[in-house]
Amino acid sequence: MTHHAEPAEQIDLEPLRAVLASRFRPRDSQEAYELIVGACQEAQRLYGWVPPEATQVIADHLGVTVNRIYGLLTFYADFRTEPPGRHFLWLCHGAACYVMGSSRLIELLRERYGLEDHGVSPDQELTLHVFNGCLGVCDLAPVIQVDHHTYWGRLTPDRLTAAIDALKRGDQVEETDGQAG
């Protein structure tokens, strides 16, 4: 993972405080512990990663230690403790996608875009998470979920290159192939 020396932008913690106040109200310490992961997921939804400031807010709100939170953040693969690039690629590396060629896509992302799993590309444009489980859209395998809503399906290295270049230019990426089967 790359280390960012430049000071991060000021993070607005109010939205996180609001979510915590409305939906994370533990009645006892047991429930407070149960809610840590969920609170971190909310933070990541809001900021794209879990910044240290957010961790402190969650710790204060739930009455747990920051250490405990980092113990979880570093254990679970979904969390990021570094800021992501502008676009988020969630590459499915489930068995269906493997069989249909996701390894070639991972190789391409590494060689052409300098992207490693959980890493940010040198131009700060792309973040890659290789998902070891299954995204459950196996009919589109191999598939990448982009920025949490779009899917690029039935990818080949060529199609992926074209799609990423279009994404970086801000163009519409050609729709996935839905006429399969």
Added chain:
Amino acid sequence: MARLADRQDFDRYAAAVHERWERLWAGDRWVISVGISGCSIGKGALETYRHLELMLAQEGVPATLRQVGCAGWCFAEPFVEVRAPGAPPVVYRNVTTDRVPELVHALKRGEVKAEWALGVRAEESFGGIHPLSQHPFLARQRRLLFADAGVIDPESIDDYIARGGYRAFLKALFEMTPEEVVAELKASNLRGRGGAGFPAGIKWESGRRTQAWPKYVVVNSHEGEPNVFKDRRLLETNPHLVLEGLLIGCYALETPHGYNYIGGEHALAVQRFQEAVRQAYELGLLGDNILGTRFRCHVRVRTGGGAYICGEGSALMYAIMGQRGQPRTKPPRSVEEGLWKRPTVLNNTETFASVPVILRHGGAWYASLGTEQSTGTKLVTIQGPVKRVGVAEIEMGMTLRELIFEVFGGMREGYQFKGVQTGGVSAGPLREDQLDVPIDFDSMTPLGGMLGSGGFVVFDESVCAVDFARYLTAFNRYESCSKCNPCRLGNPALVEILDRIRNGYGRLQDLDLIREASKYIIELSLCGLGQVAPMPLLGMMKAFPEEFDAHIREKRCPANVCPISEAALLAPIGDD
């Protein structure tokens, strides 16, 4: 909406929503349903829905547009079901936005568009469209859990109740003692659907016998394997069915504490189950004094952070408790000491969803389905280059060959069947000549396969057995929780050996080295997942020995996948 006060109140409510349901399907408005689920969204179902909304308004078609869940036919997504007044409902496949205008225009003209139809929901053909039940994907299925999949709106408790939902829970609550519920479950011989196949009735009974308080009932919806997606589809398409099973579980254990632990990456499943819980609270099916009785039940939803190990029982409980999800040694079993060190009954999503079905029809009836040792139906998923990718619900005992080549349609054009990986990352593959094995909990094991949670991965000749074995082993290496050494150090060692073979530097004794290392991992790992981590690799070696041999002796990858280097070709075959 007011809380329902008692049983009569529920009956009145159920009668009212049932009548509304019947009116919907008998009315003179068009009823148009779009399947919205994780996989259909990936293929553009939301756009189809919005486009339909716009088109129907523009064309002035008096229609009720509704969302339904997934019906298991991923290959046909996004699907749209159209019921024109006076006609039976027709399901259309692959209705992407470019097809919407043509479809609406044709339907308005009174044409049925038979070439885009998947089938008609009727006993007989309609306008040249065959009944859905005769479609090869559905003809061999036996749908109990998926009976209403694609029919009801998963975000509507009214739809669920209109189709007979929560009747099983009421039957338990008003007509049965908790002991009788457990007895019914034992009679059904339902075995845990998560993979281990432990009889659920016996687990519930030992949960009842423990004396500590409080007790917990937990649904395991984590589903972190790389090859299965049935539980999230079930939660996306019929969350109330799982919730009803959990309610019955809490009643049987006489505890008010129910949990559902869902993998955080299954966003829609989480959202729909949470909505189901909210609706059940609103209607008074959750909370205190449910339907005027002394029974109370509260359900909490917890989400995972993307760690495969959290599907293991004890790890899952630590994860709920806000710790790192790492397993612990057993005994004590979690049924004695689980969540917060209290007795905890944990079952898979599919197991809980089967419970209402069993109470509705009786344990003996359920036991008559499937095979003697593996009763009932099983949700199975298929991945890889087959014609009809999807989720199917079949009766136990169907052969793997029938499943792959009839239900799922066999291989796509241009792909040659090579093998099928079974049991997720916990077992090995089966070859073509082994496909006549029945699908149940026990038959595949002697062949090196396993039913597991019901995920099958078909692969073709372009996949190299050594590389696939490396992929599966690398999954286990990545997902090892690092608590115990055999798994933490053993799996990387296996990957290292496999990489050597893949690169053309394999040594003759490497296969023995793999077997020896595997033996230690299997015998010494702490949890069930570690103990089976080398199984896919050993299975691959057993099923495709000639490929491992070709890599080592001939420095050749028959599938032309592995990065055998030029330098390796020149080097002699090592033997030490």
